[in-house]
Amino acid sequence: MSTHVVRLPEAQLQPLLAAYNASVRSRRRHTLLILACVVVAILLASVSAEVSLSKLAANIHRFPSYIVRLFFLESGQPVWTDLGEWFWGLPRWLRLLGETLLMAYVGTVLGAGVAFVLAFLAAANVAPSRWLRVVVRRFGEVCRTVPTLVLALIFVISFGLGPMAGVLAVIVHTFGVLTKLFAEVIENIDMKPVEGVSSTGSSWHVAMRFGALPQVMSNFTSYTLLRFEINVREAAVMGFVGAGGIGQDLVEAIRKFYYSDVSAILVLILLTVAVIDMLTSKARHRLIGLEGKS
Amino acid sequence: MSSPTSPMRQRYPQHFQRFDRNRFTMAAIGLSLFALLIYAMGRLGFFDGTLLSGLGRLFEIVSLMLPPDPGSWAHVKTYSISLLETVAIALLGTLSAVVVALPVALLAARNVTAQRVVRFLSRRSLDTIRSVDILVWALIWINVVGLGPFAGALAIMTADIGSFGKLFSEAIEAADRKPVEGITSTGGSHILGIRFGILPEVFPVLMSQILYYFESNTRSASIIGIVGAGGIGLHLAEAIRTLELQQTSFIVLMILVAVAAIDFLSSKLRFAMIGRRGGVTV
Numbered sequence: 001m002s003t004h005v006v007r008l009p010e011a012q013l014q015p016l017l018a019a020y021n022a023s024v025r026s027r028r029r030h031t032l033l034i035l036a037c038v039v040v041a042i043l044l045a046s047v048s049a050e051v052s053l054s055k056l057a058a059n060i061h062r063f064p065s066y067i068v069r070l071f072f073l074e075s076g077q078p079v080w081t082d083l084g085e086w087f088w089g090l091p092r093w094l095r096l097l098g099e100t101l102l103m104a105y106v107g108t109v110l111g112a113g114v115a116f117v118l119a120f121l122a123a124a125n126v127a128p129s130r131w132l133r134v135v136v137r138r139f140g141e142v143c144r145t146v147p148t149l150v151l152a153l154i155f156v157i158s159f160g161l162g163p164m165a166g167v168l169a170v171i172v173h174t175f176g177v178l179t180k181l182f183a184e185v186i187e188n189i190d191m192k193p194v195e196g197v198s199s200t201g202s203s204w205h206v207a208m209r210f211g212a213l214p215q216v217m218s219n220f221t222s223y224t225l226l227r228f229e230i231n232v233r234e235a236a237v238m239g240f241v242g243a244g245g246i247g248q249d250l251v252e253a254i255r256k257f258y259y260s261d262v263s264a265i266l267v268l269i270l271l272t273v274a275v276i277d278m279l280t281s282k283a284r285h286r287l288i289g290l291e292g293k294s
Numbered sequence: 295m296s297s298p299t300s301p302m303r304q305r306y307p308q309h310f311q312r313f314d315r316n317r318f319t320m321a322a323i324g325l326s327l328f329a330l331l332i333y334a335m336g337r338l339g340f341f342d343g344t345l346l347s348g349l350g351r352l353f354e355i356v357s358l359m360l361p362p363d364p365g366s367w368a369h370v371k372t373y374s375i376s377l378l379e380t381v382a383i384a385l386l387g388t389l390s391a392v393v394v395a396l397p398v399a400l401l402a403a404r405n406v407t408a409q410r411v412v413r414f415l416s417r418r419s420l421d422t423i424r425s426v427d428i429l430v431w432a433l434i435w436i437n438v439v440g441l442g443p444f445a446g447a448l449a450i451m452t453a454d455i456g457s458f459g460k461l462f463s464e465a466i467e468a469a470d471r472k473p474v475e476g477i478t479s480t481g482g483s484h485i486l487g488i489r490f491g492i493l494p495e496v497f498p499v500l501m502s503q504i505l506y507y508f509e510s511n512t513r514s515a516s517i518i519g520i521v522g523a524g525g526i527g528l529h530l531a532e533a534i535r536t537l538e539l540q541q542t543s544f545i546v547l548m549i550l551v552a553v554a555a556i557d558f559l560s561s562k563l564r565f566a567m568i569g570r571r572g573g574v575t576v
Binding site: 038041042044045046048049050051052055056059060062063066067099102103105106109110142145146147149150153154155157158159160162163164167233236237240241244250251254255266270273274 | 327330331334335337338339340344345348349351352354355378379381382383385386389422425426427429430433434435437438439440442443444446447448513516517520521524530531534535537542546549550553554
């Protein structure tokens with residue numbers, strides 16, 4: 001079977017080929033230019049960040065050996081040979097883990113509660129007043145851009161060492177993030193039910209309650225559950241700056257080179273986070289299922 | 295208005311029931327969640343006066359923070375240099391994570407790696423890396439290369455390998471398989487299929503994820519200094535601990551401005567690189 005390929009005469013082909021080559025060349029030049037910029041940026045950044053590959057090469061063996069040492073007890077045995085010794089501090093760690101979970105819970109509920117109210121003031125389509133909307137939005141932005149640990153450091157000075165500072169930091173951050181997400185959910189609702197309720201002469205809050213709320217409730221709950229997952233992780237490191245929870249013991253174990261304690265606490269945290277993730281994702285799926293039914 | 299015999303009520307009896315089972319369960323769940331909240335607040339010391347006395351002190355501290363003031367020009371210079379260092383940490387961490395994560399993501403993607411064992415192992419290791427907090431990675435790297443920004447860059451790299459590996463492999467799995475089939479049909483090898491069939495398609499997605507992570511890493515880089523891994527966090531923690539409150543608010547302000555600037559730049563860059571429509575959406 002032979003196929004007939006139409007071949008243009010050379011005279012016609014040449015300019016086409018030249019144009020093609022030129023366009024390929026210009027794209028190549030473009031890519032090379034970008035690459036050169038990236039390389040220059042990397043070099044500048046390496047100087048600034050004191051990167052020294054020789055130091056890394058000389059010390060890199062410590063990284064795997066550190067990880068391996070995490071799984072050996074003081075006596076030199078592997079950790080799984082003596083679970084009682086590995087998890088010697090279990091009662092204390094479980095109490096601290098419980099505290100971490102409570103911090104995440106209170107932080108999520110209170111932060112979401114405030115965000116729930118303020119999101120209606122921040123959503124463009126239902127906000128009762130323009131300047132109030134701008135104020136709430138900016139406030140939320142500030143709350144979510146300041147890193148949680150910085151907030152925790154400031155709260156530690158005013159509330160003293162302990163979980164209170166951590167909870168407040170989690171509340172502020174959660175509020176900042178959820179106000180934005182909730183307001184976006186509200187901005188996406190169907191306005192007809194709200195108009196319907198308003199047309200009966202009811203006030204703003206009644207219109208929100210019966211027009212907007214039923215549409216946004218499932219999304220709100222889903223975002224709040226997602227935030228709870230994240231907050232458990234955040235609460236676990238609050239202790240790094242003295243703001244309560246399991247982080248305190250973790251950072252102490254790392255700093256004082258209690259290798260097996262580090263791995264034991266990390267295992268506990270990872271297990272807790274995994275269980276929480278599983279439970280909340282189950283709850284979220286149930287919620288989506290419920291919404292589909294009604 | 296709504297008498298018991300109103301037609302509305304006769305047509306939709308279920309909506310006028312005072313107690314239905316659904317509502318009862320919801321109320322029970324709500325009540326128990328509320329009880330847990332009150333218990334937790336009690337355990338964490340919300341009701342024993344700490345909150346009130348602390349709020350007074352917080353108000354005092356915040357008023358002492360205003361207006362932001364660096365103290366002296368020398369401070370401004372030090373802070374600017376360490377802010378640049380923070381951005382450098384974020385840049386290096388992000389880029390080196392990309393270099394490591396891309397091959398791992400290919401190994402973890404279902405449409406690239408047929409080997410189930412390889413896929414499973416690469417996924418689980420990505421999960422493990424991701425679930426350890428960046429501050430813990432920073433502390434571990436400090437043990438390896440010593441205090442300083444280098445440890446910070448390595449920590450960001452490690453933490454990002456986990457996230458990038460997952461995101462990239464998801465993007466790769468979402469890619470259309472027809473280009474790969476086209477290349478294989480012309481006799482191209484598996485590697486060529488990945489290079490010319492998959493990579494061009496996922497490139498815009500990866501690009502926007504990388505830029506987004508660069509921005510969020512600037513935030514992370516500004517706090518890992520608190521544990522000694524370089525960047526502006528060191529000065530920030532120091533200023534807070536020595537109660538130089540006006541300097542504290544100045545540094546926080548600098549971080550906010552830097553993050554906003556990077557946010558602006560990266561969205562510009564993203565649009566310039568992949569066009570307004572944002573390339574392939576997943």
